[in-house]
Amino acid sequence: MINIFRTLINFLLPHRCxxxxxxxxxxxxxxxxxxxxITFISKPYCKCCGRPLYTGSTExxxxxxxxxxxxxxxxxxxRAAIRYDNFSKRLVLDFKFAAHIENKKLLARWLYLAGKDIFEAGADLIVPVPLHYTRLLKRKYxxxxxxxxxxxxxxxxIVDYDVLKKIKYTLPQTQCDGKQRHKNIKGAFTITHPERIKGKRIVLIDDVYTTGSTTKECTKTLLKFGAKSVDILTVAKVID
Ligand SMILES: [Zn+2]
Ligand SMILES: [Zn+2]
Structure with a gap:
């Protein structure tokens, strides 16, 4: 009976790419x-920043x-799971803007695999890069x-959704060039409850790493308020 029901559901609502x-x-x-x-980022890469290296063993x-x-x-x-290029861009932008929230499981699975080194080294708290509340109202999530x-x-x-807060409304980073990006995001974040990050190894989550201005500013803020260390984990990364 359950099988017939499942077949019917699959027929009416088939799984799609x-x-x-x-x-x-x-x-x-x-x-x-x-x-x-999709271009997955794999070894050899820099142990620290994860940038792919073109020499050295994959082990x-x-x-x-x-x-x-x-x-x-x-x-x-x-660490980042995939290269941000014309193909992966669509997947990432659909997830961000077009409410393709059903992509979350696949993208999170890729994050999990890309973050192997981080989880092996040990992490205490996951913190997402926050949106300014006005942008959150507009995008809904x-x-x-x-x-x-x-x-x-x-x-x-554990995830702490609101310990890192965006307090400055900034232009979308895509509208700024390299230098402007840094200026645009400077001083944009604060910590609401320093005791919640004190001495902790934080994993900072974002969808795309472009120049790193946003994640570096978040990292600076987390360290300033007492985090022990910060790791950055993103779905996609621009590699030049
Ligand atoms: Zn397809
Ligand atoms: Zn490096």
Whole structure:
């Protein structure tokens, strides 16, 4: 009886590829064509910032890029699951703006896999990059908070949704060039309850890492208010 019911549901509401909409046998996934168009970021990459390296073994764990060797960033690790390009852009933007919230499970699964080093090293608290309340009212949900919630279920790490708060209304970072991005976001965040992050290893979640201005500013704020360390975990990353 249950099987007949399930067949009927599948017939009426078939599982579809989250990217192109073609009918699939399983839910929360991509068809083979779309999957092949996604570029997953894999080793060898810099142990600190996760930037792909074009030399070195795929097994090597202690490689650093020139930039991190010269000056260590303020975060502990930064990892991203996929490369942000013309193809993955659609998946990420649909999730952010077009209420394709059903993509959350797939994207969070990718976050979980990309964050292996972070979870192995140990993390105490997941914190999503916040939206300013006016933008939240307009969009109805914060895509980073949705991902953080899904990731929490997989890792059993607690999420704190409102300890990091955006207090300054900023232009969308996509409207600023590299230098302006930093200026635009400077001083945009604060911590509402410092005792909730004090001495904790934080995993900061965002959907896309472009120049890193936003996540670096969040990291600076979290460290200033007493976090022990900050790791950055994003679904996609712009790689130049
Ligand atoms: Zn597809
Ligand atoms: Zn690096």
């Amino acid at each position: 989250l990217c192109c909409g073609v009918v699939l046998a399983s839910h929360d996934s991509l068809c083979a064509d779309c999957f092949n168009n 090597a764990d202690d490689l650093y890029c020139v930039s991190c060797l010269n000056k260590r960033p303020n975060f502990r690790y930064s 914060n895509q980073s908070a949705v991902l953080a919630g899904e990731l929490a279920k997989m890792t059993n790490i």
